[in-house]
Amino acid sequence: MLDLTPEQQALREMVHSFAQDVVAPGAAERDKTGEFPLAIMKQMGELGLLGLPFSEDEGGTGGGYVSYAIAVEEITRACASTGITYAANLSLGISPIYLFGTKEQKAKYLPHLFQGDYLASFGLTEPEAGSDAGGTRTRARRTEGGWILNGSKCFITNASYAGVVTTTALTDPEKKTKGISAFLVEQGTPGFSVNTPYDKLGLSASNTTELVFEDAQIPEENLLGTKENVGFKQFLEVLDGGRISIGAMGVGLAQAALDAALKYAKERKQFGKTLSSFQAIQFKLADMATQVQLSRLAVWNAARLKDAHKPFSQAAAIGKLHASETAVKCALEAIQIHGGYGYMKDYPVERYLRDAKLLEIGEGTSEIQRLVIARSLGCA
């Protein structure tokens, strides 16, 4: 494995202990009840994990993206619902403000976000605009001293607990994707409401919402950044960073599946021998370990490039694609190794499968990742 710096190593140990002691014990229960891990997010704020990848100049903790990928992996390994809550809060919620916010916008929100006083959220997907963001219908009309927003967003993570939601809307419909702008919509804005209508396959304790804008009044100063019609470019950049964290979630879930399968294979006896003494099972475990390691390296590679301010879009897409598909495959193999028990909710592996599937869909489906990679190869 690539060498980590002493700080990254220390961080890994800290997050691992925190995740196993504090996050893991309630994971199965949260999966059942759907209880949002709000207390855990507050604790993560106290530990400085909510500012992890962001620079110290902006009030973050300056750990960089490799450290962040490590944290997302370890949290997800303990509980994927908590993992996505954390990853979406940072990559999608905080990042747009951190990357494009004005001085005033950063000063207003970032300290609270790093502290965990409230979460942040990112409203991009719409009923008619999933992979095709060009289909955005939400409309922002200029008024005196601001904008009026109308439209709706779907599948938005964390918005019930978000103090501020970055939302994309058409400011100049004629220009299509070049007419999209991003706005900072605060909780409690008149005409803005958050609903939770979804019943999901997995990630039950993650907060997935629908945003509705009915003549929502957005003040002048809440245009993200200083320029109109640059929303499309902004969110592409946000999504690139987000892919690293979804990749890291894939690594964490795949590792969790391997951990569970290995433990079970060493304990469970059939024909008078442990499962782990059968070559058929050994090969499954070896293949899982190989794919977990490759996924981790691919994700860390993208994180390293980002930390070095080098182009990382292709690397992030490769990492996300491989790690999310590995998570699904490893969860399936872990169930297979558990046999009939793996199909039961008494063991965690069926949850891993339900949780892992989202990773092949969220923040760009596997098909979109392949398109991004193909384009980076020069395919037209």
Place this chain on the structure above:
Amino acid sequence: MNVVVCLKQTFDTEAKIVLDAQGKVDANGVNLIINPYDEYAIEEGIRLKEKFGGEVTVVSMGGAKVAEALRTALAMGADKAIAIQDPASYGSDEYVTAQVLAKALKEVPFDVILSGRIAIDDGSSQVAVRLAEQLGIPSVTSIMTLSVEGNKAVVTRDIDGGMETVEITLPAVLTAQKGLNEPRYPSVAGIMKAKKKEFKTFTLKDLGMDHGDAGFAGAKMKLDSISLPAPRQAGRVIQGEPVQAVSELVRVLMDEAKVI
């Protein structure tokens, strides 16, 4: 209030102990941690500092990776670290270790020295109290609570079947029992700051000691051999009707196991 915390780097509690060809404990591939009882000592030291001001210095004699343990203590909130790292220290017993620590603390101001009540590897519980003797100060072991006022400390210590309350004049050595506190996780900021904190590394020579004073050469206690516990035998299921099975069980316990 200045606090010194003596800590030891030990095997992870989940580590599998294996002996190598020479009959020594094989440390290869074993994850090393701060002795869990020493974590309580670190936490208590940091709490004293937060309450009264001053500095916490963590000190450890150990192998090549001892710096990692000390850095973790710095990340938790300790201010300075002293590592005593010398291949010649390998094989030191409790007597030697206490002497080395006393020399390393010569220039360090302290009101309280904290340590864990026992190290989970060799389990001797001797180094801290021997250090107190070396320094000519009192010691209380296995403390569950600590309150400091002026140059006095009141502690309760865990004794067989109860608790004992002791008042002690500082400076003193106190060893921590499980339950003294809940050690904190290092924060991200703590981890980032740890590398900027003062970190001194001494060899035995730096402390004015000869190689003959430490390690196997200086130890009063010679380690003869190490052996692993005998592996547990497989259990046996006695078949048959309850009446016959019970008679058979009684016969086996009397004649074969010879426990009744």
